[in-house]
Amino acid sequence: MKPAPFDYAVPRTIAEAVEALGDTGRKAQVLAGGQSLILEMHLQRVRPDLVVDINHIPELDGMRVEGDELRVGALVRHAAFEPATAVPGPLGTLLSKTVVNIAHPPIRSRGTMAGSFGWAHPASEWCAIGVALDATVEVTGPDGARALPAGDYFLGPHRTTRRPQELITAVRLPLLGENTGVSFIEHRRTHFTFAQVAVAAALTVHDGVIADARIGLVNSADRPIRARAAEDSLIGTETGPLPAGPRLPGEHPFARAGRIAATQDAAPLDQPYADAEYKRQAIAVLVGRTLLEAAADQRARLTAREGYHR
Amino acid sequence: MKITLDVNGTRHALDVEPRRLLADVLRDDLKLTGTHLGCQHGICGACTVLMDGKAIRSCLVLAVQCDGSSVRTVEGLAGPDGEPHALQRAFSAERALQCGFCTPGFLMVAAGALEADPGLADDPEAVESVVGSNICRCTGYEPIRRAIVCAARAQRDTTA
Numbered sequence: 001m002k003p004a005p006f007d008y009a010v011p012r013t014i015a016e017a018v019e020a021l022g023d024t025g026r027k028a029q030v031l032a033g034g035q036s037l038i039l040e041m042h043l044q045r046v047r048p049d050l051v052v053d054i055n056h057i058p059e060l061d062g063m064r065v066e067g068d069e070l071r072v073g074a075l076v077r078h079a080a081f082e083p084a085t086a087v088p089g090p091l092g093t094l095l096s097k098t099v100v101n102i103a104h105p106p107i108r109s110r111g112t113m114a115g116s117f118g119w120a121h122p123a124s125e126w127c128a129i130g131v132a133l134d135a136t137v138e139v140t141g142p143d144g145a146r147a148l149p150a151g152d153y154f155l156g157p158h159r160t161t162r163r164p165q166e167l168i169t170a171v172r173l174p175l176l177g178e179n180t181g182v183s184f185i186e187h188r189r190t191h192f193t194f195a196q197v198a199v200a201a202a203l204t205v206h207d208g209v210i211a212d213a214r215i216g217l218v219n220s221a222d223r224p225i226r227a228r229a230a231e232d233s234l235i236g237t238e239t240g241p242l243p244a245g246p247r248l249p250g251e252h253p254f255a256r257a258g259r260i261a262a263t264q265d266a267a268p269l270d271q272p273y274a275d276a277e278y279k280r281q282a283i284a285v286l287v288g289r290t291l292l293e294a295a296a297d298q299r300a301r302l303t304a305r306e307g308y309h310r
Numbered sequence: 311m312k313i314t315l316d317v318n319g320t321r322h323a324l325d326v327e328p329r330r331l332l333a334d335v336l337r338d339d340l341k342l343t344g345t346h347l348g349c350q351h352g353i354c355g356a357c358t359v360l361m362d363g364k365a366i367r368s369c370l371v372l373a374v375q376c377d378g379s380s381v382r383t384v385e386g387l388a389g390p391d392g393e394p395h396a397l398q399r400a401f402s403a404e405r406a407l408q409c410g411f412c413t414p415g416f417l418m419v420a421a422g423a424l425e426a427d428p429g430l431a432d433d434p435e436a437v438e439s440v441v442g443s444n445i446c447r448c449t450g451y452e453p454i455r456r457a458i459v460c461a462a463r464a465q466r467d468t469t470a
Contacts, residue, residue: 002329002331003331005327005329006328007328008311008328034370034372034375035352035370038331038372039351039370042350051328053374103352104442104443105365105419105422105423105443106365106366106367106422106443107352107367109364110370191442192353
């Protein structure tokens with residue numbers, strides 16, 4: 001099928017875009033990268049009356065560090081995060097390690113990070129990272145700008161606290177300190193399918209003891225979630241000598257955290273080729289492995305720093 | 311809606327409905343049928359073209375979005391005298407096609423990667439992500455990988 005007819009608006013400023021979206025008589029969709037939207041329009045599962053193309057609004061482009069946050073404009077494409085140096089510190093490592101799991105290069109050259117937050121798919125990698133790191137979604141609507149904490153932004157598949165007349169202008173992610181190690185691991189059937197399950201982890205370690213743990217779970221519930229119970233089980237734990245991996249001893253704190261994430265935090269839904277029980281098993285294994293990699297990353301950073309100061 | 315589209319160096323003034331995809335305008339209006347439409351889901355990659363130098367799926371971009379952009383299709387790969395592009399020669403030499411349906415897409419995704427990264431020949435991971443971008447049901451990918459590496463080496467050696 002082809003997309004059904006629609007009106008097409010090309011605003012040049014945020015104010016013009018918000019004005020176009022403000023017409024409540026017509027069902028409007030914002031078009032940024034369009035890599036999900038245009039597909040859904042092909043299938044006519046989404047049939048907007050109006051498409052507001054924001055690609056010609058210069059103020060939405062570009063990302064920059066503001067204080068201790070990274071502000072990613074609504075037009076920044078996935079591909080921008082591919083170099084590990086595009087974003088400073090461990091956050092840059094996490095984003096570059098994650099981005100290669102998002103479709104493939106021709107999709108990443110169009111799709112945007114902010115668009116992922118707008119689309120709010122439960123299997124979105126960026127959204128799980130946003131929830132885990134306490135990102136902020138910036139929106140502007142007829143009543144002005146709002147900053148929405150990612151923690152309670154997602155309400156369900158494709159449902160968020162953004163109002164239909166509001167435009168996402170940017171996503172803000174907190175930068176990660178030098179004592180933080182990161183990792184991201186995704187499990188899927190083929191290169192061309194969405195994640196069955198994926199895990200993002202950021203471990204902050206002081207003197208060998210875990211001071212903060214962030215675990216984001218992809219496609220492990222009806223929305224992206226943070227594995228808080230698993231995180232709590234890790235705080236105050238000594239990282240100790242790291243097992244060779246990837247198979248962790250059952251009594252290892254990371255393996256335990258994996259089991260907690262799978263049983264207490266996740267609420268996976270049945271899917272073809274991955275029922276809830278299978279997903280719980282995958283979550284338990286992946287959380288453990290991702291934590292192990294994050295701890296190893298933190299240790300490597302520490303070694304590099306000590307080597308540098310010597 | 312009236313747009314101007316620069317396709318393979320030729321400017322076209324077109325009047326297109328907003329709902330129409332870049333792939334359909336290339337094939338139906340401009341008769342550039344080298345760009346193939348397979349899945350129309352953005353997965354198979356047969357419709358890949360370059361938009362402002364970057365590989366994109368022309369089935370997931372509206373033609374009106376390309377107003378003022380420059381688009382390059384497989385018809386624009388060969389030189390002005392009809393001399394095949396290094397990639398086309400390598401695909402032929404390495405037998406990187408059988409039925410040929412996916413070939414325009416593979417050529418364009420590879421052309422985009424080659425132009426963006428002159429050192430592609432020495433970056434197996436990058437080549438892998440290019441080969442993994444599209445679907446081929448005939449070759450098993452290995453000849454395509456060889457052809458891209460071969461063309462990338464040829465390019466490196468001529469520019470070195």
